[in-house]
Amino acid sequence: MFQSPLGHLSEDYDEQQHIGALRWEDEEGGTIDTLIAHGDELIIGRDPFVMPWPRSGTCKTFPIPIAVDANCPFISKLHFRIYSVIFDKTDPSVQPLIYCEDLESRNGTYVNGLCIGMIGRERLAYLLSHGDVIEVRPNWRFKFHQPSLSxxxxxxxxxxxxxxxxxxxxxxxxxxxxxxxxxxxxxxxxxxxxxxxxxxxxxxxxxxxxxxxxxxxxxxxxxxxxxxxxxxxxxxxxxxxxxxxxxxxxxxxxxxxxxLAPGGDLYSYIDRNDGPLSDCHARIVARQLLEALKYLHSQGIVHRDIKPENILIMHTNLGGRVVLADFGFAIDARPKGGRMLSRLGTSGYIAPEVDLVETSNVGYTSAADMFSLGASIALLLTNHSIAPRSQGTQVSQIQLEELFSDLEKDAAWQDLTSRALRFLRRLIAADPELRMTAEEALEHSWITKPPTEAAAIEQCCRKMVQYWKRRDxxxxxxxxxxxQAKELQEKSRRSKSKIPDASSSPYFSLERHLHRRKASQRRTVLEGLSKTNSQFVTTNDVSKPTRLRIVSTHGSDIFGKSPERPVKGQLSGDEEGLLISNTQYITSSAAEEISRERAADSQIEADCQSMSSRCNTQNTNQKRTRTVLEDPEEKNLRDEVAKNGPKVAECERAQDRNHEEESGSSAT
Missing domain, CATH: 3.30.200.20 (Phosphorylase Kinase; domain 1)
Incomplete structure (x- = not known):
């Protein structure tokens, strides 16, 4: 007997058989224990005996009426339910997950004071933990008990x-x-x-x-x-x-x-139904998975590990939303040209070309996902794997045809419709070129016909995503x-601190005995001279100049003048030479070009050019100046004046004629 904070449970409670218990505290203060076994489902409400949906499989439903008054406004006919998800029945260390789900009640269901659902809201199951309190306000309380396995x-x-x-x-x-x-x-x-x-x-x-x-x-x-x-x-x-x-x-x-996926994975979903799903139910699940792969492949992503364990159920009722999970093997295949060379996947659901990729070196494409999806849908319809895990998937198209022939003799495969068989054959093909894409599979007759059923399935799929919202x-x-990195750096710094040497002292050090003393450079030179009988030391070193090489520059202005700056000796290697003049000049080439243009117009300009040449000869290697180009606008203006203005020589001759005329007139 398990003792819990809730008090003693019924003597019928068996930890090997039962997975939990629900204790109801009625209006009069009494308590009633309801034990929960594997696959049990508890329906609590005012009239829980009428079930609006069909029950199948090993799921056992236990109605629990809690209202004395049949017209009680606080409790709905079907108020909430308790169900479990068991991932592995054979492993006792895997604890079942027990959920509480509001059945769209008018008054709502509360767990630990939190409203988990009511009419008009999305039906989301709440995962219960030991000691949780479920309330139907104002008067009904339930305490949940589940022993912890670890x-x-x-x-x-x-x-x-x-x-x-x-x-x-x-x-x-x-x-x-x-x-x-x-x-x-x-x-x-x-x-x-x-x-x-x-x-x-x-x-x-x-x-x-x-x-x-x-x-x-x-x-x-x-x-x-x-x-x-x-x-x-x-x-x-x-x-x-x-x-x-x-x-x-x-x-x-x-x-x-x-x-969180309150419906478990596809394996537990099939086990809960105790066998394969109906054709219509399987089509609802298949359509959702095809929509997921259509979107996934349009983004260039290949999942590479589609199997029932990686298909999660968000709701356990018919028409619940299905999602694709576990993208640990997924990859963006676009940078690789759409082909992959890694052998990844799960035996029984892996495509043949993936299983042989290491020997063929051909690679595979997103068609491998369609093979895995076909194997998962076959499990939905038949509750059998097309290729047992012990056999692997190294099969050819002929072997697959033989496998299909053998499988179709099985009772589960004989119950499949002809459309479902054609659909599976188009997905489970050894040649990836013969497989349907996700878009083609959505247009297959198994999904689109008959029209009335296809319309109902499409409406159901639209309804299940009405509460879904894009990530904001x-x-x-x-x-x-x-x-953590900073802490490790600090720890490393402290660990590297030096430990004092116990043998060291001002007079004696262990280093003298551990490391041999190197010979001095003077002794090495003397030993070399004694061996060569030479008075000079040979060396391969090339002396490097330590004095700056100064190149003097000179310039001329428009009058042929150039300032003189004699160099006061050479500078040492550590000194910095000042090669900048305080006056702005134009370059010598520019001055010479200006002089050539004006030589024909004026003798004065020719004299200026000659003077400039003499000055340049005298000042070569003696001036350190910085020259700056003349402003182009000033140059053009001066050229225009030189061409159109009166020449200096003509002005002098005109002035001489005027003096002669004045002298003649005065003599007369």
Whole structure:
């Protein structure tokens, strides 16, 4: 007998047979224990005996009427239900997940004071934990009991990392949903909406290159694979692909927050129905998966691991939303030309060309996803795998035809419609060129005919996504502060501090005995001279000039003048020569060009040119000046005046004639 905070349960409770219990406190203060076994479903309401949907499989329904008054306004006929999702019946260490779902009641259902649903809202199941209190207000209370199969452990995440996003998400450290090779999935809560979500925490130290490596640096290859998944999911936004709300990563860990799937995976969904789905039910699921692959392949993404475990169910009732999850093997195939060469996937669902890629070196395309989808849909319709995992998938088209012939003799395959068989043959083909694409599969007669059923399925698919919303932010992947790296640097710095040498002293040091003293340079030179009997030391060193080489420049203005700046000796290597004049000049070539243009017009300009040449000869290698080009506008203006203005010589001759005329007139 299990003793819990709820008190003693019924003596009929068996931990091997039962997975939980619900204790009802009635209006009069009495208590009634209802035990929950594998596959049981509890329906609580005013008149829960009338079920609006058909029940199938091993699911056992137990109606629990809780209202004395049949017209009680606070309780609906079907108010809420309790059901379980069991991922592995054979493994007792895998604890079943038990959910509470409001059945669109008028008054709502409350868990721990939180309204989890009522009419007009999306039907979202709430994952129950031991000790939760379910209320139908104002008078009805239920306490949930579920024994824990494992002792609570420490959360894998770094407390400093979790503190960075605690205002957005809260991780329930004592509620583990599953464990994998590198990470652990915990139950979490969105702080803003109080909605339950899943948080996968990956510890990079678990994927280190060496098993004995205790550093936080993980294998680069494995770390890239883990980060590639969140980068791909951050690009995707579709109602039939798992919604990654946000992902945080640091140098030690990675935290991925996704929607919770209260319906389990496709395997548990089939087990809950105790066998294959009906043709109509399977078409609803297949249509959603085809829509997901159509969108995925349009983005250039290939999943490469489609199987029932990676297909999640968001609602357990007929017409529930289905999503594609686990993108750990997914890749953007566009940079590779659409072809891939890695052998990835799960036996029984892997395409033949993928299984043989290592020997053929031909590669494969997104058609491999269509083969895996066909194998998953075949499981939906028949509850049998087309290729048992022990046999693998190294089969040819002829072998697949023989396999189909054998399978069609099975009773489960004989119940399939002709359209369903043709649909599966077009997907499960050994030649990838013969397979349908996602767009072609959506137009297949199994999906589109008969028209009345196809219209009903399409309407059902539109209804199931009416509450789905696109992700409202593009900032999905967030890097956390590098706190751990700073701590390691500080720790490393402290560990590198020098330890005093006990043998050292001012008079004696152990270094004299550990390291041989090098000979002095003087002794080396003397030994070399004694061996060569020479008075000089030979060397291969090439002397380098330490004095600056100064090149003097000179310039002339329009009058042929150039300032003189004698060089006061050579400068030493450490001194800086001042090669700048305080007066602006034009270059010698410019001055010579100006002089040539004016030589024919004026003798004065010719004299200026001659003077400039003499000055240049005298001042060669003696001046250090900086010359600046003359402004083009001033040059053009001066040229115009020189051409059109009176010449100096003509002015002098005219002046002489005037003097002679004045002298003659005065003599007369």
């Amino acid at each position: 002792s609570p452990g420490n959360c894998r995440g770094n407390p400093d990392d979790i503190e960075c996003f605690q205002d957005l998400y809260t991780i329930k450290k004592d509620r583990v949903l599953g464990t994998g090779q590198y990470g652990t999935v915990y139950l979490a809560t969105d702080v803003a909406t109080s909605k339950q979500i899943a948080c996968k925490i990956v510890d990079f130290s678990k994927v280190a290159d060496h098993p004995y490596d205790t550093s936080i640096v993980a294998s680069a290859e494995e770390r890239v694979k883990l980060q590639r998944e969140i980068l791909i999911l951050s690009r995707l936004n579709h109602p039939h692909i798992i919604n990654m709300r946000r992902a945080f990563f640091s140098e030690t860990s990675m935290y991925t927050f996704t929607d 932010t593009d900032e999905v992947v967030i890097e956390l502060p590098q706190r």
